[in-house]
Amino acid sequence: MRAAVLVFPGTWSDNDCVWALSQVGIESRKVWHRETHLEPDELVVLPGGFSYGDYLRTGAIARFAPIMESVQRHAEAGGLVIGICNGFQILCEAHLLPGVLMRNESLQFRCADTYCVPANTTSPFTRGLDTSRGYLFPISHGEGRYVADEATLKMLDETDRVAFRYGTADGRVTPEANPNGSMDNIAGILNERGNVLGMMPHPERACEPLLGHDDGNAIWRSALASVGVRV
Amino acid sequence: MPVDDRALQQVAMSREEYRRLVEMLDREPTEVELGMTGALWSEHCGYKHSRPLFHYFPTTGPFVLTKVGEENAGAIDLGDGWVCVFKMESHNHPSALEPYEGAATGVGGILRDIFAMGMRPVALLDSLRFGPLSDRNNRRLFRGVVAGIGGYGNCVGVPTVGGEVQMDASYSGNPLVNAMALGIGRREHLLSAAARGVGNPLVLVGADTGRDGIHGATFASVELSEGSDEHRPAVQVGNPFMEKLLMEACCELAEQHGDWIEGLQDLGAAGLTSASVEAANRAGTGIDIDISLVPRRAQGMNAYEVMLSESQERMLVIPKIEHLDDVLALFRRWELHADVIGHVTGDQLATIRDGDTVVARMPVAIFGDPPQYPPAGERPASLDRLQAIDPGAQPDVADSSAALLRLLGSENIASRRWIFRQYDHMVQNNTIIRPGGDAAVVRVRGTSKGVAVSTDCNGRFLALDPRTGAAMAVAEAARNVVATGATPAALTDCLNFGNPEKPDVAYQLEEAIIGLSEAARVLNTPVISGNASLYNETPTGAIIPTPGIGMVGVIEDVARHLTIAPRPGDLVVLLGGPVAQPASTLAGSEYQHVVHETLGGRPSIDLDLEARVQRLVLDAHARGLLSAAHDLADGGLAVAVAEMCIAAGHGIAAGALDAGARLDAALFGEAPSRFLVAVRDADAAAAVATLASAVGVPSTSLGRIEGDAIALGPIAVSLAVARGEWETGLERALAEG
Numbered sequence A: 001m002r003a004a005v006l007v008f009p010g011t012w013s014d015n016d017c018v019w020a021l022s023q024v025g026i027e028s029r030k031v032w033h034r035e036t037h038l039e040p041d042e043l044v045v046l047p048g049g050f051s052y053g054d055y056l057r058t059g060a061i062a063r064f065a066p067i068m069e070s071v072q073r074h075a076e077a078g079g080l081v082i083g084i085c086n087g088f089q090i091l092c093e094a095h096l097l098p099g100v101l102m103r104n105e106s107l108q109f110r111c112a113d114t115y116c117v118p119a120n121t122t123s124p125f126t127r128g129l130d131t132s133r134g135y136l137f138p139i140s141h142g143e144g145r146y147v148a149d150e151a152t153l154k155m156l157d158e159t160d161r162v163a164f165r166y167g168t169a170d171g172r173v174t175p176e177a178n179p180n181g182s183m184d185n186i187a188g189i190l191n192e193r194g195n196v197l198g199m200m201p202h203p204e205r206a207c208e209p210l211l212g213h214d215d216g217n218a219i220w221r222s223a224l225a226s227v228g229v230r231v
Numbered sequence B: 001m002p003v004d005d006r007a008l009q010q011v012a013m014s015r016e017e018y019r020r021l022v023e024m025l026d027r028e029p030t031e032v033e034l035g036m037t038g039a040l041w042s043e044h045c046g047y048k049h050s051r052p053l054f055h056y057f058p059t060t061g062p063f064v065l066t067k068v069g070e071e072n073a074g075a076i077d078l079g080d081g082w083v084c085v086f087k088m089e090s091h092n093h094p095s096a097l098e099p100y101e102g103a104a105t106g107v108g109g110i111l112r113d114i115f116a117m118g119m120r121p122v123a124l125l126d127s128l129r130f131g132p133l134s135d136r137n138n139r140r141l142f143r144g145v146v147a148g149i150g151g152y153g154n155c156v157g158v159p160t161v162g163g164e165v166q167m168d169a170s171y172s173g174n175p176l177v178n179a180m181a182l183g184i185g186r187r188e189h190l191l192s193a194a195a196r197g198v199g200n201p202l203v204l205v206g207a208d209t210g211r212d213g214i215h216g217a218t219f220a221s222v223e224l225s226e227g228s229d230e231h232r233p234a235v236q237v238g239n240p241f242m243e244k245l246l247m248e249a250c251c252e253l254a255e256q257h258g259d260w261i262e263g264l265q266d267l268g269a270a271g272l273t274s275a276s277v278e279a280a281n282r283a284g285t286g287i288d289i290d291i292s293l294v295p296r297r298a299q300g301m302n303a304y305e306v307m308l309s310e311s312q313e314r315m316l317v318i319p320k321i322e323h324l325d326d327v328l329a330l331f332r333r334w335e336l337h338a339d340v341i342g343h344v345t346g347d348q349l350a351t352i353r354d355g356d357t358v359v360a361r362m363p364v365a366i367f368g369d370p371p372q373y374p375p376a377g378e379r380p381a382s383l384d385r386l387q388a389i390d391p392g393a394q395p396d397v398a399d400s401s402a403a404l405l406r407l408l409g410s411e412n413i414a415s416r417r418w419i420f421r422q423y424d425h426m427v428q429n430n431t432i433i434r435p436g437g438d439a440a441v442v443r444v445r446g447t448s449k450g451v452a453v454s455t456d457c458n459g460r461f462l463a464l465d466p467r468t469g470a471a472m473a474v475a476e477a478a479r480n481v482v483a484t485g486a487t488p489a490a491l492t493d494c495l496n497f498g499n500p501e502k503p504d505v506a507y508q509l510e511e512a513i514i515g516l517s518e519a520a521r522v523l524n525t526p527v528i529s530g531n532a533s534l535y536n537e538t539p540t541g542a543i544i545p546t547p548g549i550g551m552v553g554v555i556e557d558v559a560r561h562l563t564i565a566p567r568p569g570d571l572v573v574l575l576g577g578p579v580a581q582p583a584s585t586l587a588g589s590e591y592q593h594v595v596h597e598t599l600g601g602r603p604s605i606d607l608d609l610e611a612r613v614q615r616l617v618l619d620a621h622a623r624g625l626l627s628a629a630h631d632l633a634d635g636g637l638a639v640a641v642a643e644m645c646i647a648a649g650h651g652i653a654a655g656a657l658d659a660g661a662r663l664d665a666a667l668f669g670e671a672p673s674r675f676l677v678a679v680r681d682a683d684a685a686a687a688v689a690t691l692a693s694a695v696g697v698p699s700t701s702l703g704r705i706e707g708d709a710i711a712l713g714p715i716a717v718s719l720a721v722a723r724g725e726w727e728t729g730l731e732r733a734l735a736e737g
Helices: A014-023 A066-076 A086-093 A150-158 A217-225 B005-010 B015-025 B031-040 B051-056 B092-097 B099-115 B136-156 B226-234 B240-260 B271-283 B303-308 B321-333 B381-388 B400-408 B459-464 B466-482 B503-522 B590-595 B607-622 B636-648 B663-668 B682-694 B719-735
Strands: A002-007 A027-032 A043-046 A081-084 A100-102 A110-118 A135-141 A145-147 A162-167 A186-190 A196-199 B064-066 B074-079 B082-090 B120-130 B160-167 B176-186 B201-206 B261-266 B286-290 B314-319 B338-345 B349-354 B357-363 B431-433 B440-443 B450-456 B487-496 B527-533 B546-555 B571-575 B626-631 B652-654 B675-679 B699-705 B709-712 B715-718
Touching: A002 A014, A014 A027, A014 A043, A014 A217, A043 A066, A043 A086, A066 A081, A081 A086, A086 A100, A086 A196, A110 A186, A145 A186, A162 A196, B005 B015, B005 B031, B015 B031, B031 B271, B031 B303, B031 B349, B031 B357, B051 B503, B074 B487, B074 B527, B074 B546, B082 B099, B082 B450, B082 B487, B082 B546, B092 B099, B092 B136, B092 B176, B099 B120, B099 B136, B099 B176, B099 B240, B099 B261, B120 B136, B120 B240, B120 B440, B120 B450, B120 B546, B136 B160, B136 B240, B136 B719, B160 B440, B160 B450, B176 B240, B176 B450, B176 B487, B176 B527, B176 B546, B201 B240, B201 B321, B240 B261, B240 B314, B240 B321, B261 B271, B271 B286, B271 B303, B271 B314, B271 B338, B271 B349, B303 B349, B303 B357, B314 B321, B321 B338, B381 B459, B400 B590, B400 B636, B400 B663, B400 B715, B400 B719, B450 B466, B459 B466, B459 B546, B466 B487, B466 B503, B466 B546, B466 B607, B466 B626, B487 B503, B503 B527, B503 B546, B503 B607, B571 B607, B571 B636, B571 B682, B590 B663, B607 B626, B607 B675, B607 B682, B626 B636, B636 B652, B636 B663, B636 B675, B636 B699, B636 B709, B636 B719, B675 B682, B682 B699, B699 B709, B709 B719, B715 B719
Parallel strands: A002 A027, A002 A043, A043 A081, A081 A196, B082 B527, B120 B160, B286 B349, B487 B527, B652 B709
Antiparallel strands: A100 A145, A110 A135, A110 A162, A162 A186, A186 A196, B064 B074, B074 B082, B082 B176, B120 B176, B201 B314, B201 B338, B261 B314, B286 B338, B349 B357, B431 B440, B440 B450, B450 B546, B487 B546, B571 B675, B571 B699, B626 B675, B652 B699, B709 B715
16 A cells, blocks of 8 residues: 655645654655645545644645645545544545534643544444554644534434544543543544544554554554455 | 934944944945944844853864854764754843744744754754743743744644743843754755855745844844833744745755755844855855845835845755756745845955945955953852852751642742643654653654753852852753763753843853853863853843753663653662752752742852763663663752652652751752662662762662652652642643733
8 A cells, every 4th residue: 555645835744644654564655735646546644734824724725725636536436535633624624524623622732642532443544443442642733623513413423433532541532531622522533435534633643662652553554454445 | 424323222333333343344334234234243143242251162072063153053973974953042032022923933043043054953942931920921921932932833843842941030021032943964964054156146035025123133132121112023923834834945955955055044133134144254255135136025125124134934045056946946846935136256245235226345254253342240249148148047847748749839840731732742753752851852763863952051050159050050951861861962052141241240151151161071062052142131130140051962772761750669769969968959949949938058069970970870771770860950859759750650668868957958959960760679779879889979779669659758748749739830820810
C-alpha cells in the first residue's frame, strides 16, 4: 500500500504522517494542494496544520484547493481517505463528513495525550481494534469540539459511524475524559461507507516507543489489512 | 542637514554620537542616513554598552562550529555531520505594550535567525518573567504572552518544548519575553548571511513592507515610561502562516539548492537596514538598493520608512546571478513574493536610492562601528545592605509540611502545565522529554542522538550578588541538561538588565558577565550566541538583573535519556551536598520570598564542586546505575523530592534525616550543585556512593520510593494533596479577578 500525504500551505503534520506510515511499512508521497492526481489504491492522508493560516475558518479555504476535487472522487470510488486534525476540519468543510469543529470549550489550544475508545471495529481504519480500552492518541488543536445537530448525532451513533470517543485508558467514555467539549465525546467519525475517517487526535504522533507510545499504528495496520477489501 | 534634538531623540542618538557620525562621514548625514545609523548604533543592534564586556566570554570549545557574532546564531557540532544552531532573543518592550503580538513576533524573529542559517527549526523555548500574579495587569500580560507564543508557535509547526517563568515584583510593567530556538541539520547545509559576489542580486522575500515597527530597535533601547504607549506603532504584527511558508522555502533552498545562493539573512530589528548592512559587512562588500522596488503594504511610504520598517516575515536572499530565476521560481512555488531590490557592489558603500534619487550613500563600515561605552560601574551601597541580612535571624520553620504545600502551590514553583498544554510540544515527532521535566530532549531524526535544552536564571540570586548569581544560572542550566543524561555543550544568553548608563546597573552587567563567563569556562560550555536587552526599567526602577541562559547538551544514545520520574522501589540519593545546610542557603530562595517575604543574604557556589557533581552524574548514568535524576533548585530539597514523587506517582519513605541546626535550610535552602538520583537497589546506591567519594562529592541515601505519602524528615503529606497544590497553583493565581 502507498499513501498520498496532502500538503496545503500551512500543513505541518505531513512529515509526521510520512514518518508514522513508514513505521508500519507504508511508503508515501507528498502531494501539493495544486496537484490533482491520486492513484485509486492510495491511502489519502489530509494531515494536521493551519491550512492557509486558518484565518477565515479552519479548513474553509483548503476545501477549494484543486486537489480536493480528486479527494472527493477518490472517496466516491471507495478509496481510503483519512483526515487528521486540520484534515478532519477540511473534510467537514468539504461535506465529505457531517458536522463542524468549533472552538474548544476551554477557549484555549490544547496539546495533551488523550485516550480514544473505538466505537466502530468494522471500518478499514478500525478493524480489529479493542473496544474495551482507550488508545493513546495525542491531541493538538484549538478548534476540535465536534458539533452536529441531534439528528446527525443520532444517525452517527445508530449507523455505527462514530469511530472514536474520548475516554479513559480502560475504555470508559466519561465527561472528564473529554478534552474539548465535543458532543457525545466524539473524537472521530466515518462516512457512510466507512472509507473516509476524520479525527481530531493525531495517531501519527503515537508511532514509536521512543516517543512514549505507538497506539496510533493500529489505525495504519488496519488500513493495511483492508487492502483489496471492497467497501 | 541641520539636526535638532527631536530628530536625534527619535533615533535615540546623543549629540556626541551625532558629532562622531559627522566626523566619520566628513559631512552632515541625510535624514535616511541618520535614521539608519541611529538604528544600527542603538543598543539593540549595536550593543554599544554590552560589547565592551564580551571579551570575558569563553567562545571556543570542542563542540563549537560557528562562534558568537559570526552569523545569526551559533552552531555546535553534534558529530557524524550533524549540526545544531541555537540562539535566544528578547522581545520585552513590545510585549509590555502588546503582549500577544510582542510575544508572537518574538517567536517569529528567533525562528528566522535559525532558518537563515539553513537549519530546520526543531524546538522553541520561552523564558518569561512577570510581576506578581496578584496584580491584574501582570495577569493580563501573562495570559497575553502565553497566547501569543502559542498562537504563533502552534501555527508554524515547531514544537515549544520548554522554558521557564518566574514572577518578581521588579518585572511589574516590564515583563521579559525571551524566545529561544534550535535548528538541526547537516553541516553541509549551513548557510552564511553574507552578501558575497559583486553583481549578485538582493532579493527580498515574504511579506510586503509596511509602516509597522519603525523605530522598534530604538524603542527597545530606551526605558519604558508613561509615554511608552505612543510607541505602540513600533510593535509589529505577526503572520505565522507567512512564516511557515518562508521557513519551508528557505529550508528547501538550503537542503536541496544551497549552491544557488551566496547568502540568506533574516530581517529583524532595524529591518532592511540591518539585514543589508550586516550581510555586506560580513562579506566586505557594498549594497545598492532601490527602495522603489520594495513591495509595500502602505501607500506613500518614504525611503526612511521603507529602510526602517520592521514588518515581519521577510528574508533577504543573495542568489548567485546565474541562479536568480531558479530562486525566484522556488519562492513562487511556495506562493511567496520575491523581488529583486538591488545588488551587491564592490565599493563597500551602502547606497540607497528611491528611483533615480540617491537618499543615502555611506560606508558600510560606519554602520558596523557603533560607539562603545565600557560600563562605568559602581557597586551600589544597597548591595552591602542586602548581603548583610542574615537569613538565620528569622525563626526556623515550625510546620514544615504546611510550608512544603505552600511552596508547591506558589506561583514560582507550581506546575507549568497551564502554560505548556497551550503549546504544541509534540509536532515533528521528535520530542522525547516533554515540558515539565528538568530539560527538554529532542531526538535528532536519522541518528541515535538527542539534544537536551534548558533555560534558566534566578534573578534574585543576581540581585544579591550579580557575579555569583550569574554563575549559578549557568550551573543550574547545565544541571538541568545533565539530569537528562546529556553532556552540556554550549550556551546562548539573553542579557536582560536595566539602564546601563546608570552606575549600579553597569556594575551588575559587568559582574554578571564575569560570573557567567567563569561558570561557562569551568563547565566547558562556551557562549555561542546571545542578545542584550538593556533599559528594562519602568518609572519604579530597574528589573533585577536577569541574564537568561539557554543551555544545550548532547546525548549520544537518546534512548538512554533520564527523566525525573523514579520507579517504585527505587532508592533516592542526594548528591553534591549534605542534607544539613547553613541558613545562608536560604538567601534568595523561594522559601525566603514566600514565607518571610524578604530578600537578603549572600548566595554562594563552588564551581569546581559543580563540575565534579555534574561529571559524577553523567559517569554514574554511563555505568547504568541511575533510573532517574532531578536537579535541586527552587524550593530546595523538599520541593525536588516532592516533584520526583509526583512524577513517579508514588510517595517516599525518607523519614530519618540528619537535618542539622536549621530545618528550613535543610528542607528549603537552595544550595546549588546538588542532584537527586534514583537507583534500583542498595548495590547500585553503594556503587554511586563509591563513585561520589572518589571525586570528593558528598552523597546521602534518603529513602525509598513507595506508598502514597511524602515522608521527608518531619514532613508528612499525602501525595494526592501535594499533587493537588502543585497542579492547581498557577491556575489559582491566574484566576483571581
